Amino acid sequence: MAKKIKAFKDKGNQLVVSVSAMSGETNRMSALALEVQDSPSLREMDVLLTTGEQVTISLLAMALQQSGCDAISYTGAQVRIITDSEHGKARIKSIDDHRIRRSLAEGKVVVVAGFQGVDEDGHITTLGRGGSDTTAVALAAALKADECQIYTDVDGVYTTDPRIEPNAQKMETVSYEEMLEMSSLGSKVLQIRSVEFASKYQVPLRVLSSMIDNPVGTLITSEENIVERALISGIAHNQDEAKLSLIGVPDEPGIAYKILNPISRANIEVDMIVQSVSAREGLTNFAFTVHRRDFDKANSILHSVCEKLGAKAVQSDNQTAKVSLVGIGMRSHAGIAAKMFEVLHKENINIQMIATSEIKISVIVDEKYLELAVRSLHKAFELEQK
Amino acid sequence: MAKKIKAFKDKGNQLVVSVSAMSGETNRMSALALEVQDSPSLREMDVLLTTGEQVTISLLAMALQQSGCDAISYTGAQVRIITDSEHGKARIKSIDDHRIRRSLAEGKVVVVAGFQGVDEDGHITTLGRGGSDTTAVALAAALKADECQIYTDVDGVYTTDPRIEPNAQKMETVSYEEMLEMSSLGSKVLQIRSVEFASKYQVPLRVLSSMIDNPVGTLITSEENIVERALISGIAHNQDEAKLSLIGVPDEPGIAYKILNPISRANIEVDMIVQSVSAREGLTNFAFTVHRRDFDKANSILHSVCEKLGAKAVQSDNQTAKVSLVGIGMRSHAGIAAKMFEVLHKENINIQMIATSEIKISVIVDEKYLELAVRSLHKAFELEQK
DSSP states (O other): OHHHHHHHHHTTOOOEEEEOOOTTHHHHHHHHHHHHOSSOOHHHHHHHHTHHHHHHHHHHHHHHHHTTOOEEEEOTTTTTEEEOSOTTSOOEEEEOOHHHHHHHHTTOEEEEESSEEEETTOOEEEOOTTHHHHHHHHHHHHHTOSOEEEEESSSSOBSSOTTTOTTOOBOSEEEHHHHHHHHHTTOOSSOHHHHHHHHHTTOOEEEEESSSSSOOOEEEEOGGGOSSOOSOOEEEEESOEEEEEEEEEEOOTTHHHHHHHHHHHTTOOEEEEEEEEOSSTTEEEEEEEEEGGGHHHHHHHHHHHHHHHTOSEEEEESSEEEEEEEOGGGGTOTTHHHHHHHHHHHTTOOOOEEEEETTEEEEEEEGGGHHHHHHHHHHHTTGGGO | OHHHHHHHHHTTOOOEEEEOOOTTHHHHHHHHHHHHOSSOOHHHHHHHHTHHHHHHHHHHHHHHHHTTOOEEEEOTTTTTEEEOSOTTSOOEEEEOOHHHHHHHHTTOEEEEESSEEEETTOOEEEOOTTHHHHHHHHHHHHHTOSOEEEEESSSSOBSSOTTTOTTOOBOSEEEHHHHHHHHHTTOOSSOHHHHHHHHHTTOOEEEEESSSSSOOOEEEEOGGGOSSOOSOOEEEEESOEEEEEEEEEEOOTTHHHHHHHHHHHTTOOEEEEEEEEOSSTTEEEEEEEEEGGGHHHHHHHHHHHHHHHTOSEEEEESSEEEEEEEOGGGGTOTTHHHHHHHHHHHTTOOOOEEEEETTEEEEEEEGGGHHHHHHHHHHHTTGGGO
8 A cells, every 4th residue: 555655646646545444453343342342332332443543544654654655644533524423323524624734735645544533522433334435535525636546456337247247347437326326236336425425525536446556447426527428337236135015905095104114113224115006906016125134024024014904915035136227328318228128028037126216227136137137238238348 | 340440439439540451452563563664653653552542441431331330431632631742752741621520420430541642733642651550640630539549460569579578568558759769669560650740749549459359559648648657668679780880980070971971872771870989099980780681782881981081990790689778767767777788797798889868778789689688678677567
């Protein structure tokens, strides 16, 4: 890391670097906490976990100094990354860039602890999942940086998962909105919150590999900065989806609430929801998907709901997968959905559910068809020639 | 620890607890630093090392909560332990007790990270050796606590080292000044800086064992609070002393400076210094002691000084030890020194150097006589009957 940073600095750039904890440290500390408290206090957990980044910022600053690159480390508290008081999942409210700018003006590389902040009252907080990426984006926004580079274990954003489709192409650019859809659809490249943040503050975000020298990666930016817009940018997939349906429910007001309220009260998140008219008059079918880990719980809840509402039957399937087309080009081009359904039909892949948004079409299919669906759509929409 | 603290709290006490890092953590982190930087930056080292206490404060707060005792942790920065900017050996300038008092008023046990603070500019600092004890004493002073208890691996301050003299007695009370002399003479119970601090702010300091239930320990307090003053409080010893002498130095002004300046410039600390008139007129002998680890370096410097000054010879001995009598009673009682010399003479122990202060007499003897000297003095001054 120090070498990469020094090379970048030597080209005349001013740099602020945000780092996360060393691999395994968060787990090690969580285990320590569980040894002393059955259900560790969220406030104290934040005090504990933030030491992980405090270790890495000091070590990185030392490594930079060793390579002849002046550097200084700051904790979240020191650069006043002010958050709300939601320990474990705090949101950044403001950053005081004064101290960082002063150190930059002194020719130093500034190393800031990711993932952490303090609330208005000075209590230490953590940002939760994806927190280090979010810190980087927030710093870039506060400093009006030219670009925020996120170094990960992949070298960019691909048109689809290269493990499924070897012809998947790395995208040069992708819009915030497309990236948000990809993230929410299971693409693991970036945490959704950091993309939201980048979009909100219009921070150009570049995903790069930390393993490759002089990487180019993929630039995530606003729609108007993308010169050549593709019809479809990529195909996302998610194998963790399980489908549950209630068949033959009396079609009356409030039925969705009556079905989904017990599910959400059990802390189960629902993804896709489809309500359709059944063959028999006055009855409807209601289907939704949940994460596969919640399938058993959701299934048993749905069975008691079925009885209570006098519905005909529950049909559940946890061997399903979601395949999604994402692209801002969809807005101006009709017929994308029709083409998608045609491709899947030609491959004899049955579509179990459909959900659409302005720039996305998702379908639920039997999980055994996942790879086939991804590959045939990738080919049909000519993504391999990107 | 949590059990001890809870028991104390349940008796109606308000408590502030200061903790150090877990055993071995400081070494582990120092090793990490040396992996990335040949000579780790003192500022970044402080950022790194202070995570050790941040881990223990959070874990202790969790353990207290688990045992049904409401608790909250604070880093040095959070309770504004303001120090100077001497990284690695900073000195406390002030503590803001406002936040601690508020948490105490809420019925919480307050757990504060020892060993650390921030300078006026918000940079993280460490207090150096004995830093955790110093933090505790400083907090007690700032909060005007009834007592500052230091939990260690010994159960109090003894009249002498119990490993040498099994009849050594635990003292109920000892004065700050005596404790300072004992600490500086090699008694390892407390770091000298914490005793200095306690003395300056008149904080009653109690040394206790963390291994024993309901320990009493030894109270270190000001002289006027000690009802029954013993003539001699204790006998300290130090085996790390090495003696160096310059024989037959021309006795002229500035000779002490000419001898000791090269030594101190080599960063060697000198303990005892004795200058005596030699048998030959116009010549003097000059002797001093250093820590044994510095013996070789000091010896070689002294040989070149000997040549430069035209002195007769260097006599060096690193098989020496220091034995000291300490007691505020000495002030009002003559004859203590005479009795000490008599006891040693009777045992045929040759005294190589003598140094005295108002409440202390130290002698350098051959290290093989160390135990004998301690035991015979302990008996002669009737310390075993305390």
